[in-house]
Amino acid sequence: MFRFVLHRLALIVPTVFGLTVVAFGLVRLIPGDPVRVMAGIHGVSPERHAELMHQYGFDLPLWQQYLGFLNGLLHGDLGTSLITRSSVLSDFFSRFPATVELSLVALLLALFIGLPAGMIAAVKRGSLFDHAVMGAALTGYSMPIFWWGLLLIVFFSGYLGWTPVSGRMDAWFFIQPITGFMLMDTLLQGETDAFWSAVRHLVLPAVALATIPLAVIARQTRSAMLEVLGQDYVRTARAKGLAPWRVVGLHALRNALVPVITVTGLQVGLLFAGAILTETIFSWPGVGKWLVEAVYRRDYPSVQGGVLLVALMVMLVNLSVDLMYGLIDPRIRHRRS
Amino acid sequence: MSTLPVTALQEPQPPRALQAPPHPLREAWAYFAENRGALTGLLIIAALVLVALGADLLAPHGSNEQFRSALLQPPAWTSGGNWSFVLGTDPLGRDILSRIIYGSRYSLLIGMVVVVLATTVGTLLGLVAGYVGGLFESLIMRLMDILLAIPSLLLAIVVVAILGPGLTNAMLAIAVVYMPQFTRLARASVIAELQREYVTASRVAGAGPLRLMFVTILPNCLAPLIVQGALTFSNAILDAAALGFLGLGAQPPIPEWGTMLADARDYITSAWWAVTFPGLAILVTVLAVNIMGDGLRDAFDPAMRRS
Numbered sequence: 110m111f112r113f114v115l116h117r118l119a120l121i122v123p124t125v126f127g128l129t130v131v132a133f134g135l136v137r138l139i140p141g142d143p144v145r146v147m148a149g150i151h152g153v154s155p156e157r158h159a160e161l162m163h164q165y166g167f168d169l170p171l172w173q174q175y176l177g178f179l180n181g182l183l184h185g186d187l188g189t190s191l192i193t194r195s196s197v198l199s200d201f202f203s204r205f206p207a208t209v210e211l212s213l214v215a216l217l218l219a220l221f222i223g224l225p226a227g228m229i230a231a232v233k234r235g236s237l238f239d240h241a242v243m244g245a246a247l248t249g250y251s252m253p254i255f256w257w258g259l260l261l262i263v264f265f266s267g268y269l270g271w272t273p274v275s276g277r278m279d280a281w282f283f284i285q286p287i288t289g290f291m292l293m294d295t296l297l298q299g300e301t302d303a304f305w306s307a308v309r310h311l312v313l314p315a316v317a318l319a320t321i322p323l324a325v326i327a328r329q330t331r332s333a334m335l336e337v338l339g340q341d342y343v344r345t346a347r348a349k350g351l352a353p354w355r356v357v358g359l360h361a362l363r364n365a366l367v368p369v370i371t372v373t374g375l376q377v378g379l380l381f382a383g384a385i386l387t388e389t390i391f392s393w394p395g396v397g398k399w400l401v402e403a404v405y406r407r408d409y410p411s412v413q414g415g416v417l418l419v420a421l422m423v424m425l426v427n428l429s430v431d432l433m434y435g436l437i438d439p440r441i442r443h444r445r446s
Numbered sequence: 447m448s449t450l451p452v453t454a455l456q457e458p459q460p461p462r463a464l465q466a467p468p469h470p471l472r473e474a475w476a477y478f479a480e481n482r483g484a485l486t487g488l489l490i491i492a493a494l495v496l497v498a499l500g501a502d503l504l505a506p507h508g509s510n511e512q513f514r515s516a517l518l519q520p521p522a523w524t525s526g527g528n529w530s531f532v533l534g535t536d537p538l539g540r541d542i543l544s545r546i547i548y549g550s551r552y553s554l555l556i557g558m559v560v561v562v563l564a565t566t567v568g569t570l571l572g573l574v575a576g577y578v579g580g581l582f583e584s585l586i587m588r589l590m591d592i593l594l595a596i597p598s599l600l601l602a603i604v605v606v607a608i609l610g611p612g613l614t615n616a617m618l619a620i621a622v623v624y625m626p627q628f629t630r631l632a633r634a635s636v637i638a639e640l641q642r643e644y645v646t647a648s649r650v651a652g653a654g655p656l657r658l659m660f661v662t663i664l665p666n667c668l669a670p671l672i673v674q675g676a677l678t679f680s681n682a683i684l685d686a687a688a689l690g691f692l693g694l695g696a697q698p699p700i701p702e703w704g705t706m707l708a709d710a711r712d713y714i715t716s717a718w719w720a721v722t723f724p725g726l727a728i729l730v731t732v733l734a735v736n737i738m739g740d741g742l743r744d745a746f747d748p749a750m751r752r753s
Contacts, residue, residue, distance in 0.1 A: 127592045138608045247740070251732040253684055255691045256707060256725030259714055263722075267715040382599035386688055400600065401692060404607045416604055420595045427595075 113435050121428060128420055129182060133175050136413040178413075187417070188410035190403075197414035201396060206289025207277060208388070208395035212380050214292075214311060215318035220373065223323045227330025228365075231338060232357055242327060249324030254383055258317040258390040265313060272309050275392035279306045314391040318383050322376040329372040333365040340364075367437055374430025378423045474669075477745040484741020490734035498550040506530065507541040509548035509701045514539050518717045534719040536710055542720065545701035546727050552702040553683050553731055556617055560682035561675050563621035568628025569664075569671060575629065576636030577659050587633065590626035598623045602685055606694045613686075613702065616695040620685050624678045631674055635667035669746035676739030680732045687728050703728050 144153060144161045153161070162168045166177055181188065187197040226246075230239040266274045277291055278284070282303040287294050292311070295304035337343060338361055346356045385397035392398070396415065403411035468476075478484055497504060507513075519535040520527050527534065533542040571590075575583040593601065605619035639645060640663070648662045689695030690704025691711075698705055703724045710720035 123588055124591050124595065127588055128595065131589075131592050131596075135604055135608060247736060248729070248733060251680065251684075251729060251736045253687055253704075253725055253728045253732070255688055255704075256721070256728060259707070259711065259721050260725070263714050263718050267718075378595075378597045382597040385597075385599055385603070386691070389692065401603065404603055404694075407607075412604060412607065416596060416600065419597065419600060420592075423597060424595045 114432060117428060117431055117435075121424060124424065125421070128417060128424075129179060130175070132413050132417040132420070133178050135416070136409050137171065137174075182417075187414035190408055190411045192403075192406050192408045192411070197410050198418075200399065200411065201415060201418055204394060204396045204399050206286075207291075207393060208381075208384055208397060210290045210292065211311065211314055211318060211387070211393060211395060212377075212384060214315040215383075216322060216373070216376070216380065218315055218319040219323035219326050219376075222319075223326030224330055224369070227327040227369075228334055228357065228362065230327070231331045231334030234335065239331075243331070246324040246327045249320045250328070252320050252324075254317050254320060255386045255390055257320060258314070258387055261313045261317055262390070272313050277307065277310050277394060278303065279310075282306060314387050314393050317390070318380065318387045321383060322373070322380060325372060325376060325379075326369065330365065330369050333368045334361060337361045337365045367434065370437070371430060371434060374426060374433075377426040381419060381423065470669075474742075474745040478741050481741040481744060483737050484745075487734040487737035487739075487741065490730065491738065494550050494554060494731060494734070497547055498554050501547050501551060505541075505544035505547040506532070507544040509545050510540060510699050511544075512539045513541070518713065518720070520717075521719050533723045534717070536706070536720045537713055537717070538709075542706075542723055545706060546703070546724060549701040549703045549706065549724070549727065550731075552613070552696060552700065553686070553728070556613075556620075556686040557679040557682050557735070559617045560621045560624065560686075561679050563618070564624040564678055565628055565671065565675055567621075568625035569632045571625075572629035572632025572634075573636055573659055573664060573667075576633035577640070577655065577663075583633070586629065590629050593623070593626045598681075599685060599688060602689060603692070603694060606689060611694045611697060613696040613700065616686055616689045617682075619689075620682050623685070624681065627674055627678070628671060631670050632667060635670060636663055639663045639666055673739060673743045673746055676735060676742050680735035680739065683728065683732055683735070 144158055144165070144167065159168075166174060169177070178188075185198065187201075189195065190197055190200055193200060226242050230242040233239055262274055265272050273279070282295075282300065284291065284294050284298065284300065284303055287297055291307040292304065295301075295307055334357075338357075343356060343361050346360045347353075351360075381397065384395060385401055387393065388395045388398035389401055396419065400412065400415045400419070402408075403415060513519075513531075513535060516528065516531060516535050517539045518537055519531050519539075521534045522529045522532045531541050531543070533546070536542055536545070571586055575586040596604075601623050602616070602619040605622055606615055609615035609618060636659075645658065645662055648658060653662060686695055687702070687704030687707070690702045691708045693708055696702035696705045698709060706724040707721060710717065710724070714721050
């Protein structure tokens with residue numbers, strides 16, 4: 110197992126290195142002059158322009174700029190935002206918990222509905238339920254979630270008036286961040302009203318964000334279950350007279366879960382892409398909205414640092430899924446090492 | 447001795463090896479045609495293509511024609527509706543049905559351009575990487591790993607930020623985002639096929655690398671690439687609409703469906719129709735392509751076939 114972990118870690122090093130090159134390169138390709146962007150509509154005198162270009166190191170050759178970027182990176186410095194003038198790293202991490210909270214709730218929602226739905230669909234293959242679940246899953250998978258989010262707002266916020274339209278919490282509550290997760294912070298401080306406010310703000314974005322992972326998980330669970338249910342050991346379990354729920358829920362599910370876990374892990378990248386849209390629609394103060402705004406404002410260091418950090422997070426999640434995969438299924442561990 | 451009279455009595459039959467097996471595409475089509483859902487998807491797409499081609503005849507109004515006396519007119523069947531604007535009008539008094547009809551041109555165009563670009567460039571890179579191997583392969587595949595690690599929409603947004611917003615740049619960006627999957631698929635198939643005997647036979651017969659890659663190996667790797675192509679088509683339409691919605695794709699007044707949603711966004715509580723119908727058009731198109739893609743996968747994947 111140790112060798113397997115080392116092997117996977119070694120593979121990731123060149124990719125991370127390449128990632129820094131790509132993040133650096135992409136942002137340097139943006140046309141326009143960063144100093145002029147900072148100056149805004151007021152413009153800047155030629156002398157001051159040269160001075161600022163020098164101050165930020167934009168006048169150095171590209172490879173020196175890259176080395177400087179890499180050096181800062183190793184010291185945990187991702188640069189300074191051109192707009193807020195604060196460190197990109199702290200800007201990112203002050204918004205990161207909001208995105209994680211939203212994504213986690215969405216993922217849990219997707220798992221809690223998707224797993225049982227896929228299992229029952231597989232067991233009752235060809236039934237009305239199976240067709241309904243698969244039809245719904247295909248629709249969910251094809252859903253433009255920015256539109257789905259708007260529809261949810263039209264119906265639940267506009268027509269029924271049940272939920273607020275945007276934000277994370279009603280403005281009159283003040284909650285000292287401890288974990289950064291509103292649901293936990295409000296409870297830790299015993300603010301139940303604030304907790305319910307946070308829940309009402311979270312429901313619609315979480316449902317919108319959960320839609321695609323839910324569809325993918327239901328479909329994957331069904332097909333993995335169908336494959337496993339046809340195997341000899343399941344027939345043996347049935348033949349020796351085990352209760353049907355035991356055969357399905359314990360014997361079959363355990364092996365069907367392996368591909369489901371992989372697919373769930375792969376959803377994290379997709380979940381983030383979804384978070385960009387969901388956060389923009391619901392004005393959720395997370396990383397996705399922040400990045401889109403950084404692109405709008407041509408805030409180069411923020412885009413560069415943000416892309417790098419997000420890609421790193423996605424890679425870390427994929428890596429841990431890979432490792433978990435090896436832990437659950439010994440065949441994989443031994444084949445690769 | 448005793449076998450002679452028996453063969454003499456039977457009809458002369460060609461040896462087994464001379465009977466041509468059904469062409470793989472014909473066989474796949476037979477499986478595809480059995481799948482009612484997939485056929486429905488194909489029919490919807492065919493209908494969409496007709497709508498896109500005949501938009502000038504079908505649309506009741508021009509895509510940018512403004513009716514200033516009929517701003518935010520509700521759909522015809524609701525109270526206050528008017529049958530000259532079946533799906534109502536948008537905040538600028540443009541007929542939503544006509545804009546959706548003209549918008550189908552953009553969505554189909556986006557899907558096709560992205561699939562063609564991503565497939566040709568991606569497959570070419572994968573084919574060469576798998577065939578040549580070595581340093582070239584490592585470089586290409588690591589680059590693809592990096593591109594795959596960045597969430598697709600984020601990468602598309604950054605590429606659009608570099609190139610500038612607009613329909614053409616959005617298509618390029620989305621093609622870049624979906625290229626790595628074709629490279630991976632093509633490379634994996636090429637590596638598997640390279641060890642087959644028919645490739646060795648062709649090589650022994652004197653085929654050069656280009657002939658081996660494109661004539662001998664490529665046709666045998668097509669099935670997964672075609673399935674991925676269908677998936678990419680629907681994803682491209684979704685992502686282009688998302689970029690349009692974020693204001694980074696097609697720019698107003700182009701009646702691209704995502705851009706239409708962005709235009710109507712401020713009126714969601716007062717004019718539900720301006721938001722509902724363009725999104726519905728996206729959903730139906732993407733759903734049709736996905737159903738068809740599922741059918742294609744089942745048709746091409748022998749493991750999924752009912753034997």
